[in-house]
Amino acid sequence: MAAIAGPAINKMSKISRRDLLQFIGAGGVGVAGGILYGEGVQRNVEFLIPQVVPPEDYSPGVATWYNTVCNQCSAGCGISVRIREGKAKKIEGNPVHPVSQGRLCARGQAGLNVLYNPDRIRTPLQNAAQRGSGNYAEISWDEALTTLGSRIGRLKIEGKAGRVRLLTGRTRGHLDELFAQFMGLLGSEHYQQYDFTYPAAIRAANRISFGVDQLPYYDIKHADFLLSFGADYLGTWLSPVHHSLAYGHLRQGRQGRRGKTVQIEPRMSLSGAAADEWIAARPGTEGLLALGIAHALVNAGNYLGSDRDEWSIALEAYSPSTVSAETDVSEESIVRLATEFSAPGTSLAIAGGATAAGTNAVASVVAVNALNYLAGNLGQRGGVIFNSDPAFSATAGSRQAGLRGMLDLVEAMEAGDVEVLLVHDTNPVYALPENVRFRRAMENVPLIVALSSFHDETTAMADFILPTNTYLESWGDDVPDPGVGFPVASISQPVVAKLYDTLAVGDIILLLARRIGGELPIRLHWATMEEFIKERWREEYELRSAAGEDQDFEAFWRASLEAGVWGQPGAATGDESVPSSSSMIASITDPVSKFAGSESDYPFVLHPYLTATFTDGRGANLPWLQELPDPMTSVVYGSWAELNPVTADELGIREGDILEVESPAGSIRVPALIFPAIRPGVIAIPIGQGHSAYGRYASDRGVNPIHIVATQVDDQSGDLAWAATRVRIKRTGERLRIIKTDGVTRTLGRQILGPKNDHA
Amino acid sequence: MSTIVEKLRQYSKPGYYDKFDYHWTMTIDLDRCTGCEACVVACQAENNLPIVGEERFAENREIKWIRIERYWEGEYPDIKMGFIPMLCQQCDDAPCETACPVYATYHNQDGLNTQIYNRCIGTRTCAVYCPYEVRYFNWFTYTWDEPLEQQLNPDVTVREKGVMEKCTFCIQRIRIAKDNAKDDNRRRVRDGEVVPACVQSCPTEALVFGNSNDPEAKVSKMMKSPRGYKVLEELHTTPSIVYLTKVQS
């Protein structure tokens, strides 16, 4: 044993020194590796941060909903915002709000992109270099307001307050009142609003036809036959969400009764796609077509009024055959539409879009109004219902400047009559034709102050930018316009704590008033917008509670805040008396649009159209909307010009060919897109892209067709006739890939849309 | 052995899911649908879909769990457009479910075609097998420009690169509804208590969602419409989404 063990031990001891070290080293490496491994798989340190003092209604991991008002377009939908841990997570329609009824469109839901937009202005800014260079220095609120206050105050003392001008977007509710009071107290009459999408023609036409200066409630929901002249009521016209709800009901909401819709427009819109019949009348002649239908209706003896003969005479010139030749709609179609329009059941005719944006805009809408009158749709369920007085003595729409007002402003600016220009929530540099030269005129204004959440083309000219809260961080109220047939008002409240060093517009005005001094701080004595609104609501409440409501105001206020809306359903609708026929007959004029540019030089009609996502360009800085395929073409991120396939074939244009679209007013370069549902001879370009300074998502993308629109005014409404420009196109030889999500847009005989049938 | 045979028979029997509490189903009325895409944004907001950027769109790599497909019919001037919202059909005989080697997608007891992101290894076979092409792959890890990430829904995972994703019928909402039902000691969620984001937002109320195992549910009644059909029915995927065809006038 020993003999064997001996050498073994010997051998071990002989190698051991070196080997031992090696083994120890190996062990060490192993242990170190093990520890490193443990360290590697260790979870990151996460913290559990308690609140210092918890808010009352806070539960971790549980969402709370706050009701407020959408400000993404002017429909005034009530919205509910889902809040978790103080962050807004989702916007949905407010189920109790009569406009949205719990539903919401894409744009409204993208409101979160407004709130959390990375390009928001976070502090007050002062121009640090040449105007328009985009070079701004951060300053404090105090500094900004003091500077402005003293400047405006001085003008006021010098009696030159009229040289201060306030230009806002479409503002309603008590913010509008605050603006008006502020300017009034200052001694300036120049408080104007400019909103490209404002339906000025409809309002003017209703004043002329019915003597009612308002937007009535179009009861699509209960109509059996809806005849739309250019109004994209499902996408952009007045109140799309409300109309969509109505459309759903019209189609399938009534047992055994399916309403029919007909759309008349040169380029198929969402509403055109939804319609049973899409008629591409010659652009600018839609009003004429309405009169033709009216003629046929009266001729067929379907108008039963006592003044039938007078109507016959008034409409004599618009026989279907004449109209057919003008409008390129077959005589037979006109007569058929007249029959269907006057058939038993409810019918409704509406006008909007390009029809209400020619030089004949008001005349066209008046013609459509006449059609409604002749079919007996006024004040009827499923027809045109006039709104009662709005809930508040709001001045909805009456301050709209229109193109005429803006031209006056430009003139005043160029003449040096404007010392201070306050701009809020409107972007005239973008939303006016380039020929108006708004931007150049601004250079003559010594002080421009922008109250805005974002940089855009107009704020780029500002000397001071006062960052505003978004609508989700602000107090406010709103009266939807058009109303819903009964008095309604909504409250908007901040749903999240403000993110940055910004202020609500109302608060800025109140603070500014204090800096200006004089009687302003005394008359505008409210500390905040919240206080102001609450006081106004209290007054309103006391005025109305004569009816004998026994709850106190605080309870009412809390309930209204919780609901986000207050309304009086069942309250009397507006004027139900049918307006006199004779004035209507008198109001009918020949609705022919005058196009800028001769047909020989400019063979194509430019059809700019509003998109449901960007409207007048405001939505372009929201990434969700940029990434939302266009509903009709599936294009994302960019502009395009739509051409009929036949036209494209003739000119040898393929999709993606960059075209130079030239109007008498200017030219743009935009890639072509072959679109099968557009009238030959018409070129449609969506409005909304083509921003030069509107944040990372919108800037330098696509083109803005408004810029090449000729500066033509519709005389009766004073608004821009943006659909009355002719253009010529030229291939530049360059190409650009249009980014679309669609592959092939034909079913190739596959039954994807379902088996063909005629079930009702 | 007999139990296995029994089970197999049970599984292959149509209506196997009848014996469970739920069979979530959706009906889409194309006669109401206007193609407005409110549902698309609703889904994006609810389910943390990334903002992929122009380049990704150009590469055809967008992620939209619900999309609107559009089909023209006819030629100018007699041209019509048909919209059809396309989302995961939650098929009962889903081709994707057999394809996944790691069971990242399978059918659960509520008739839902699940997608478990953290199990997915990214073979993308499910997307190839899916006839509706409603499965979207995360080609990259997407980020949000600060502070857009504050909007992200904490009830839904943010997916990383290499993972397949698709419509879940807003499982997080179903989960909350079930939770509430349990709190109230109700066996089942009430009809209308839970709706996915797309259904909630639809301005024309074209989308209806509910439990088709409940004969009283609105969706069960809608499904019986003579206009009802299923897309690519001939492939026998037995989808849980019933479309109601547009009325041709």
Place this chain on the structure above:
Amino acid sequence: MFDHGQPSYADVNKDIISTMLETGPKYWTLLGITVSVAGICFFMPWFYQLIVGVGAAGMNRNAVWGSYLSNFIFWIGLSHSGTLLSAVLHITNSPWRKAIYRSAEAMTLFSLMTAAMFVMVHLGRVWFVHWSFPIPNQMGLWPNFRSPLMFDVMAITTYLTASSIFIYMGSVPDFAAVRDASTGLRRRLYTIFSFGWRGTAREWHTLGWAYTFFAVFVIPLAVSVHSIVSWDFALSAVPGFHHTIFAPYFVTGAIYSGTAGIVTVMYCLRKFLNFERYIGQVHLDSLGKLLITLSLIWTYINILELFSTWYGGTSFELEALSFKLTGFYAPLYWEMLLFCAFVPLLMLFKKIRWSWNKMLVISILINIGMLTERFIIVATSQPRKFLPGAFGYYVPSWIEFSITVGSFAIFATLFLIFIKWVPAISLYEVKETLRPLRRDA
């Protein structure tokens, strides 16, 4: 049989083993090139892709499978000839197999490995690839055995294992020969590799028996592997994938491309290792005849596929077909037909069949054709599925091209390493083919 006179047993040993023991600068240069090409073209892009995501490749929503999978099928296909051919020829006692089977089997092994690499490259989250193996775990999670991809995992691992054993077993006597011819560390290693082979009658008998057993075992395995790969496609309902013909189509295609691959490899071995004495016209002729046969079968199946698609007449299939024949990738389709159906017919001429250079060109063309065939299958069907609204295109990105090039370098690297470790021609089987030496010679 031998072009340059019959070598003696010692010559065989010397010729072949010397290629292993004597390594010149040419070898190192070549190895250096292949390793760096593999690194730069394959691994670097792949790591980049791992970091940013599979989006680095060109796949998109319409075609989530791309060139990685077509390369995968290609390499699986290339693997087919080797072991399968070797096994079939072994049990049919074809003497001409003996000089080429070792390198053919090595081809199998290495193309399988390359194919496996492509699976890794293809996956979105390759770091979880182990989830596709049935490893028992506490979570109670198992892979899905209904998934054709699981069949694949099973089939390929089995095939890889069987092929490895097959090639190793056949090499044991040769390892012993190397052991006997070498010294030092190499000797020690080959002692281990050869399992102490002594060359007794019993050992030879056991080897023969086991070898034949494996040969029989491997044949159905090889057929099943590519059938199963085809089911990855055929089990889906995708138009263009959903064909019952796919299994035989893939197997035929695999053997076809594999055989062409053998010709290419033979050429290289002959050229670079000076194996002219062992790899001769007889091999080339036989392979040429085999290629013609396979080409005809392959063409027949292609016609059948077209016919059944047309005859079926569904909108889906017809659209996929017309896209294949006339769409974006139509030039590739016609190129494939040219290279795989028409060019091989040239081999009907003995003159061409007997020319090494011409055969090399044809064999490479066939494999280019087969590579495109796989690409066409993957790239033309997916973008033309059921909903026209989701139709699209797929164009590979430079990363995919680079990785494809790199995969050939990986294969070449593995092969270069192989020829230094294993006799590229079976020593003992070549010796079996020698005419017995006359005693007085």
Place this chain on the structure above:
Amino acid sequence: MSISVLDALRPAKKPALLGLVVVVGLFVGAWVHGKYFSDRSPIQPIEFSHRIHATDNEIPCQHCHIYADRTPVAGVPSVSKCMGCHNSVPSVRESPEILKLATYWENREPIPWIKVYDVPDYVHFTHKRHIKAGLACQECHGPVETMDRITRVASMRMPWCVDCHTERNVEHGRDCWTCHK
């Protein structure tokens, strides 16, 4: 000229042994790390003792973790809650840890507690359901009332969850979508 495999293998013995030592070392290292350096029992910003609160003073868990039976999250008490009690406990007012608390309160700062129990973001876990199902806090969190410093007693990883769900036969307890989101 031996052809025995064993002979050829002999020189490999030492490297093999060394490799074995490394492997053993790895396990030892991992174990040591888990035992002494892990994140299972982190040092918190305030040396808060659950033993003093829950055992000595017999405060029930949900007195402080008020959301546990109502929401998915149990919740840590707000600083105001801590101070609410401690203002009326003069006996310890001067102890250094309570002074730390007072400092946080005066500065209106939250206390950065380090999370001990955490689940990944792709997991949906709700305390409410578990409490309503009658589980005691200790079943997952261990005998917290005896701990001076909180130590994680369960891995909170999927096998651990699945085991319990299987054992208790939870309805749809093994459906992925019950816990994954």
